[in-house]
Amino acid sequence: MSFLKHPALRRSLLALMAATMPSLATAETPAGYPADYAQTIAKAEAEGSVVVYANTEHAAVEPILADFQKAFPKIRVDYIEIKAADLFSRISSEAAAGALKADMVWSSAMDLQFQMVEDGIAAQYTSAEKAAVPEWSNWGDKIYGITYEPVVMVYNSKVVSDAEMPTTRASLAKWLQENKERMKGKVATYDPERSGLGYFAVSADARNSDDLWPLVTAFGAVDAKFYTSTGTMLEKISAGEHAIGYNIIGPYAYLRAERDPNVKVVVPKDYTVVLSRLAIVTEQAQHPNAARVFLDYLLSKRGQTVVGNEAHLFAIRPDVTGKATIAGLSAEYGDVLKPVAIGPDLMDAIQPMPRMDFFRKWADALKAGK
Amino acid sequence: MRNDFWRTGVVLAAALFILAPVGLIVWQSFLTDAFFSVRAKSTVDTYGFVLSDSGFWSALKNTVILSIGMVLFAVPLGSLLAFLMVRTDMPGRKWIEPAIFLPLFMSPMVLAFGYIVSIGPSGFWSVWWERLFGAVPFWNVYSMPMLVVVVALTHVPHVYIYVSTALRTVPSDLEEAARVAGGSPLTVATKVTLPLVWPSIAVSAVLVAFLGFELFGLPYVLGDQDGRLVLATYLYKFNTLLGRPAYQMMAVVVIFIMLITLPLVILQRRMLKSAQRYSTIGGKATRSHLVPLGKWKWVAFAGVLVWLYAVVLLPLSGVALRSVVTTWGPLVAIRDVLTLDNYHKLADLPLIRRSIVNTLLLAFVGGFASLCVYALIGLASHRSRSESTKVLDFLVLLPRAMPGIVAGLVVFWIFLFVPVLKPWVASLGAMWVAYTLVWLPFGLRLVSNSFSQVGRELEEAAHVTGAGQARVAKDVILPLAKHGLLAAWLLSFLLYAREYSTGIFLMGQGNEVMGTMLVSLWNGGNIDVASSLAVVNTIVIAGGIALALRLGVRLDA
Numbered sequence: 001m002s003f004l005k006h007p008a009l010r011r012s013l014l015a016l017m018a019a020t021m022p023s024l025a026t027a028e029t030p031a032g033y034p035a036d037y038a039q040t041i042a043k044a045e046a047e048g049s050v051v052v053y054a055n056t057e058h059a060a061v062e063p064i065l066a067d068f069q070k071a072f073p074k075i076r077v078d079y080i081e082i083k084a085a086d087l088f089s090r091i092s093s094e095a096a097a098g099a100l101k102a103d104m105v106w107s108s109a110m111d112l113q114f115q116m117v118e119d120g121i122a123a124q125y126t127s128a129e130k131a132a133v134p135e136w137s138n139w140g141d142k143i144y145g146i147t148y149e150p151v152v153m154v155y156n157s158k159v160v161s162d163a164e165m166p167t168t169r170a171s172l173a174k175w176l177q178e179n180k181e182r183m184k185g186k187v188a189t190y191d192p193e194r195s196g197l198g199y200f201a202v203s204a205d206a207r208n209s210d211d212l213w214p215l216v217t218a219f220g221a222v223d224a225k226f227y228t229s230t231g232t233m234l235e236k237i238s239a240g241e242h243a244i245g246y247n248i249i250g251p252y253a254y255l256r257a258e259r260d261p262n263v264k265v266v267v268p269k270d271y272t273v274v275l276s277r278l279a280i281v282t283e284q285a286q287h288p289n290a291a292r293v294f295l296d297y298l299l300s301k302r303g304q305t306v307v308g309n310e311a312h313l314f315a316i317r318p319d320v321t322g323k324a325t326i327a328g329l330s331a332e333y334g335d336v337l338k339p340v341a342i343g344p345d346l347m348d349a350i351q352p353m354p355r356m357d358f359f360r361k362w363a364d365a366l367k368a369g370k
Numbered sequence: 371m372r373n374d375f376w377r378t379g380v381v382l383a384a385a386l387f388i389l390a391p392v393g394l395i396v397w398q399s400f401l402t403d404a405f406f407s408v409r410a411k412s413t414v415d416t417y418g419f420v421l422s423d424s425g426f427w428s429a430l431k432n433t434v435i436l437s438i439g440m441v442l443f444a445v446p447l448g449s450l451l452a453f454l455m456v457r458t459d460m461p462g463r464k465w466i467e468p469a470i471f472l473p474l475f476m477s478p479m480v481l482a483f484g485y486i487v488s489i490g491p492s493g494f495w496s497v498w499w500e501r502l503f504g505a506v507p508f509w510n511v512y513s514m515p516m517l518v519v520v521v522a523l524t525h526v527p528h529v530y531i532y533v534s535t536a537l538r539t540v541p542s543d544l545e546e547a548a549r550v551a552g553g554s555p556l557t558v559a560t561k562v563t564l565p566l567v568w569p570s571i572a573v574s575a576v577l578v579a580f581l582g583f584e585l586f587g588l589p590y591v592l593g594d595q596d597g598r599l600v601l602a603t604y605l606y607k608f609n610t611l612l613g614r615p616a617y618q619m620m621a622v623v624v625i626f627i628m629l630i631t632l633p634l635v636i637l638q639r640r641m642l643k644s645a646q647r648y649s650t651i652g653g654k655a656t657r658s659h660l661v662p663l664g665k666w667k668w669v670a671f672a673g674v675l676v677w678l679y680a681v682v683l684l685p686l687s688g689v690a691l692r693s694v695v696t697t698w699g700p701l702v703a704i705r706d707v708l709t710l711d712n713y714h715k716l717a718d719l720p721l722i723r724r725s726i727v728n729t730l731l732l733a734f735v736g737g738f739a740s741l742c743v744y745a746l747i748g749l750a751s752h753r754s755r756s757e758s759t760k761v762l763d764f765l766v767l768l769p770r771a772m773p774g775i776v777a778g779l780v781v782f783w784i785f786l787f788v789p790v791l792k793p794w795v796a797s798l799g800a801m802w803v804a805y806t807l808v809w810l811p812f813g814l815r816l817v818s819n820s821f822s823q824v825g826r827e828l829e830e831a832a833h834v835t836g837a838g839q840a841r842v843a844k845d846v847i848l849p850l851a852k853h854g855l856l857a858a859w860l861l862s863f864l865l866y867a868r869e870y871s872t873g874i875f876l877m878g879q880g881n882e883v884m885g886t887m888l889v890s891l892w893n894g895g896n897i898d899v900a901s902s903l904a905v906v907n908t909i910v911i912a913g914g915i916a917l918a919l920r921l922g923v924r925l926d927a
Contacts, residue, residue, distance in 0.1 A: 051879065057894030058721060058887070078879035081890055085609045089617075089779065090875050096406035097786040099795065101878075115614065158701045191597065196610040225595035231895040232594065239492040239699030252895040259898075260697040350613025 027072045030300055033128045043289040045074040050290035052077060053091060054106035055084045056277060056313070060251070063310035068297055075290050084109035084196055088116075095121050100284040103291035106146065106277060108249075109196055110340060111349040113278040117142050118347060122280035125292055129299035133317050134326075137276065139342045145276030146298050147251075147307060148316040148326040150337065151201050153266040154245040154253045156237050159186070165244075168270040169211040172246070176218040183222045186243040188233045191226035193359055197275075198228070200349050201247045203358060204273045204340055211270060213365050215246075220369025238263055249275070251312050254324070267333055274339040276316060376839075380750035381758045387807065388765045391780040392628070395772070399621035406787065416618045426623070429604035435514070436521055436589070436600060437582030443522035445575045448529025449567075451674065453559055455530075456537040457545075459660045460670045468916040472682050473524045474531075474864040475911050477888060478587025480904040483897075484685025485511055485520065485592070487692050492699040494691065495684075517592050521585065523681045528581065529574040532816060535857040536570035537563070539651050539823050539850075542659040555661050569822065572641035573815050576634050580811075583627050584773045586871070601627055602773040609775075620776055628771040635764050651824045651850050686908065693901035712902040722903070725882040726910065729867055732798060732805070732883065737862035740806040744813040744858055749843050752821045753829075766811040774871035777808045782875035796878030804872045809865050813858045820854020821847055860915075867911055 027045070029037045044050075054061070058081055065077050082090060084107055094100040100121070107113050116122055122142040130138065137145035153172070155165050166172040176183055190198020205212045225242065227233050230249055234256045236242045245253075250265075257263045279298065281291040297303040301319060308315030308325040315325040322328055329337060340346070348354065394405070399417070403410040420426050454460045455467065473481070489495045490511045499507045509516060540563060548558045564571075586602040593599065599607070601623060608619035663670060692698060695707040716722060751759040769777060781804040785795040794800050824847050832842045848855065870885025877886065884907050891900035 057890050057896075059719065059891060059894050059896050059899070062719070080877065080879050081886075082874065083893065085615050086775075086874055089615050090782070092404070093406060093783060093786055093875075096404075097792070099786055099792055101796065111613065156701070188595075193611055194607050196613075199610070226597060227594055229594070229893065231892045231897055231900075232591075234895050235897045236492070238697045239490075240701040241490065241492040241699065256895055262697070262701060352612040355611070355613055 027074070030128075030296075030302075033296075037128060040289050041072075041293060044287070044293040045072070045290075047287040047290045048074065049076040049078055050103045050287050050294045051101055052079045052104045052106060052294070053082060053087055053102040054079065054104075054277075055082060055087050055108055056106065057081060060311050060313060064298070064303065064306050067302070067306045067310075068294065071297060071302065072293060075293060077294065084112060088112040091116060091121065092119065095119070095282075095284065098284070100282055101286070102282055103285035103287045104279055104281055104294060106279040108149075108275065108277045109200070110275060110278055110342070111200060111346045112196070113143060113280065114139075114342075114344065114346040115350060116280055118344070121282055121284075123283040123285065123288070125281050125295070127292075127299055128296045129317075132301070132319065133299055136339065136341060137316055143278050143280050143342065144295065144299065145316055145342055146279050147275075147277045147313045148329065148339065149275045149277070149314045150250040150267055150329060150333075151204075151247050151273045151275060152250050152253050153268060154234065154237055154248045154256070155264055155266065156240055156243050156262050157264050158262050159240055159243040162264065165264075165266060167266055168268055169205075169209070169215045170270065172244075173211070173214040173218040176215075176222050180221050183243060185223050185225065186241075187219060187222050187224040187246065188227060188236060188242040188244070189219065189224060189246040191228060192362060194226075195228040197249070198247065199355065199358075201249075201273055201275070202362075203349055204338075205247070206358070208271045208273065208338055213361075216362060216365035217369035219246075220366035222369075234263070247273075250314060251324070255312060267329075267336070269336060271338050272333065272336050274337050276339065276342070277313070278342065374754070374756070377750045377754055377756070378758055380746055381762055384747050384750075384762065385758075385765055388769055388810070390784055391772070391777070391807065392768050394780055394783060395621045395624050395628075395776075398617050399625050401618050404615075404617050406783075416622050420619060420622045420626075425599065425604060425607075429599040429601050430626075432514070432589075432598060433583055433585070433601045436518060436585060437579045439518035440522045440525050440582045441575050441579050443519075444525040444578055445529050445571065447523075447677070448526045448574065449533045449564075449571050451526060451677070452530050452533035452537055453563065454670050454674065456534050457540075457559075457563065457658075457661050458555070458663050458667070458670070460663060460667050460674070462671055462674075466674060466678070468912060468919055469678055469682055470527050470530055471860070471864055471915055472527075472686075472908065472912055474527045474861070475868050476685070476908060477868050477870070477885060477904070478524075479591055479892070480689055480888065480900075481524065481685045482520075482588050482591035483692075483901075484688035487688030487698060488684050489688075493688065494698070494704075497700045512592055512596055514598065517589060517598075520592070521582070521588055523677065524588070525578050525581065526677065526681070528578055528812075529571075531857055531861055532570045532574035532577075532819065533567055535816060535853050536567040536819060536823065538658075538853045539820075540566050540658070545661065546659065549661075555663055555666070558661060569642050570819050572638060573819060576638045577812060577815060580631070580634060580767055580770060583630055584770060586773050586775075605773060606775065617779075624772050624776055628768055631764065631767040631771060635767060639763065651828070686905075689901050689904050692898060693905050696898065712898040713906075715896075715899050716902050716906065719887070719899075721882055721887060724880065725884050725887045726907075728798065728881060729884040732802060732869075733863045733866040736798075736802045736805060737859050737866055739802065740809070740813055740862050740866075741817075741855060741859045743806055744810070744817045745848070745855065747814055748817040748821055749847065751818065752847070753826070766814055769807045770809075770811050772808070774808065774869070775874065778804050778872040778875050781807065781872075785876070796876060796881065798881055800876040801873040801881065801883075804876060805862075805866050805869055808872055809862060812865070813862055816858040816861060817851070817854050820851035820857075823854075824850045860918075864911075864915075 027041055029041060065079060068077060087107055091102060091105055105116060124141050126141045127144060166175045192199035192202050230252045233245050234252060237245050238256065238260045253265045257265050279295060281295055285291050304315040304317040304320045307313050308320050309322045312324050318327055320327065398405050400412050401410040402413050455463055487493055489509060496507045544562050545558050548562045584602050585600055589600040590603050605620050605623040608616040693712050696709055697707055751762055785791045785800050828846055829842050832846050868885065870889060873883060888900055888903055891903060
């Protein structure tokens with residue numbers, strides 16, 4: 001199908017199709033959009049496709065792509081899944097070579113995403129849905145949060161009973177120290193050195209409260225295991241090899257809890273860090289209008305409903321109902337939820353010297369527990 | 371007279387092919403930032419940083435231990451296996467052969483996971499052991515000794531391919547003479563057969579040692595939780611450690627791995643000094659008889675079965691089990707959680723079929739194209755005493771010093787920043803280039819060894835009667851070396867079929883390979899569907915190999 005990549009060939013093919021088929025109606029402009037949006041849609045349909053580089057796994061994003069195809073049948077989504085750090089490498093390399101193929105970049109690595117705004121890769125675009133999403137969930141009309149994902153704790157209820165499972169960091173630290181022998185080698189969390197997301201979550205913890213550090217000492221005391229892969233951690237917790245997982249990203253935790261009745265999720269009661277998968281439309285986009293239409297779809301009521309209820313990625317739009325939504329979470333947990341602010345401060349997390357300082361502090365706290 | 375211009379040309383082209391990525395790595399190691407970044411300045415500090423990092427030295431120590439372990443165990447076992455399979459009358463050889471190739475093709479991540487499910491702390495073997503003997507099992511799947519054992523056993527097929535290819539052309543007259551003079555099968559094996567295939571053993575030892583240095587998948591999964599790093603996983607840490615990927619750090623570690631090639635190649639040259647004595651394909655017609663093992667054949671058979679069990683059945687059973695349950699471990703009863711759901715979900719994923727097609731295309735057609743490249747380079751350096759071919763010996767190992775992900779990144783950069791190559795940056799073609807580059811030493815060695823087995827007198831006879839170099843190659847060398855060529859194709863097929871990390875940056879939409887889907891499912895916590903995909907993959911490829919071996923791709927005469 002690589003001949004379709006040749007623009008002239010593709011355009012003539014589209015022209016042929018348009019001439020020979022009775023013209024299908026242009027997709028409808030959603031209610032409340034600016035009057036000239038129909039033109040944007042028409043241009044997007046002429047472009048025919050949107051190239052999205054993202055780190056959300058195919059299995060999760062499938063319902064979103066399928067529904068977008070139904071809403072806008074003439075716009076094909078070329079979705080390429082790449083892990084966060086490699087995604088950044090690829091985007092920055094392609095941009096430097098003037099060969100950026102991505103029209104939209106969507107990643108859960110909030111710090112690296114903002115770096116792209118800083119590097120001028122993100123285009124400015126005021127989304128048609130901007131008024132419908134929380135004010136703090138985007139910045140400068142250049143970067144938009146699509147999801148609202150709590151960072152939770154996970155435990156295997158056959159190893160740790162529901163009654164004894166701690167629900168705050170301070171109580172978890174205390175409980176681990178009291179049950180040192182029983183919990184030896186049974187606690188799992190991200191390795192902040194080898195997992196970008198792991199570092200980001202735990203540095204957000206450190207900013208929110210000093211309760212993190214006694215917990216790290218407790219990790220040292222129980223010989224906690226440090227991973228880079230969420231999937232591996234959840235698998236071992238399910239199997240009972242580990243009993244407790246700390247700072248597991250919400251959607252995956254809830255997904256596992258659905259499949260395995262032994263695995264239960266705890267939304268920490270002292271504070272819960274909330275992450276968001278951030279999307280940018282690229283300045284060098286070859287299908288700029290299609291990218292805008294896709295972004296607006298992701299933030300629209302229809303798109304967010306799929307994001308929350310079918311993709312289980314937690315919708316950020318307040319008027320979407322369901323469990324995996326900001327509305328559902330806020331109703332249940334209220335002020336405990338602490339979303340990470342989207343702005344230039346995000347880049348603090350990717351400064352080498354502060355990171356090395358943090359790792360030293362982390363290593364010292366771990367050692368203190370042994 | 372012989373026109374050697376084309377030889378120099380091919381060798382120069384090969385050198386360029388290798389030196390472009392290596393040069394980029396060297397340049398990157400002396401910069402403070404990505405080479406394409408405006409902020410980059412030159413520095414030697416990165417070398418100092420890595421050398422003073424205790425993590426680097428402990429990773430190096432672990433890597434050296436693994437490498438030595440691999441050579442000590444995999445080379446003798448692989449050679450012995452080759453001898454048993456090719457030259458003796460051990461029973462069951464026909465169906466064992468496809469099984470031997472399975473570890474070559476299985477993704478190390480899947481392999482490691484399979485071990486965790488079967489003999490990990492919550493593994494079903496561990497649980498049975500505990501129920502049977504009342505004590506916790508004596509093994510720890512996450513320990514260093516276990517890693518050495520797993521790594522060594524899973525690299526037996528690599529040695530097997532080299533040694534068995536060489537063995538297939540050894541004529542029996544020398545062995546028969548030894549037996550007639552009263553030698554036992556063991557004496558025949560060690561005093562006659564072994565010296566004849568020594569070049570292949572030596573070369574496979576060097577390659578396996580080198581593979582130990584760039585080992586990533588198995589140490590990554592089995593060493594993840596205890597933070598035990600090897601050079602490749604240590605290098606990978608720099609993808610996230612400093613926030614943004616630190617290419618200069620990764621480049622420095624790669625340079626250190628490349629420096630290891632020097633002593634290894636010198637060692638290899640010393641071992642192959644009298645390689646001329648090992649030509650086994652002569653002008654006389656010969657037949658290969660099998661060495662009868664007598665009562666030892668059942669011992670040998672049992673030994674091979676034990677190895678197959680440890681390396682194929684054990685991990686595969688773990689993965690297969692995971693694919694038919696919703697959850698596993700001592701806390702659940704198997705019969706409560708059996709399901710075929712994971713296979714149904716697999717059918718629902720639209721990319722599966724396309725990724726299988728892409729993989730087979732890349733592995734089969736791409737493997738053949740790579741074979742042509744290896745054959746060309748092999749012919750160019752065949753019987754050539756010029757300096758350029760000596761240099762090639764050093765150069766060919768260099769690309770493999772880069773772990774897959776670095777190699778992919780570097781090839782990506784070359785395609786991206788060299789204007790004439792830019793349009794093909796995210797294509798199956800670019801992925802093929804990366805694969806060929808990275809597996810060059812393996813395919814090339816296999817092919818070269820086969821060429822050196824052709825008796826010199828045959829080529830000279832052809833020359834004397836007027837054949838040009840091309841004719842000699844086409845009618846004499848290539849047909850007689852066909853075992854090596856087929857083996858190289860099979861090796862490329864298997865290695866390319868399981869490749870994933872080398873192609874990450876070169877994948878466009880529509881280029882996904884099976885490895886992509888596997889990792890994607892894994893990252894999303896869908897280990898169950900990933901397991902069912904791994905089982906399907908293994909069955910497809912194993913079936914393909916068995917079919918090919920039956921039909922026409924006979925690796926023996």
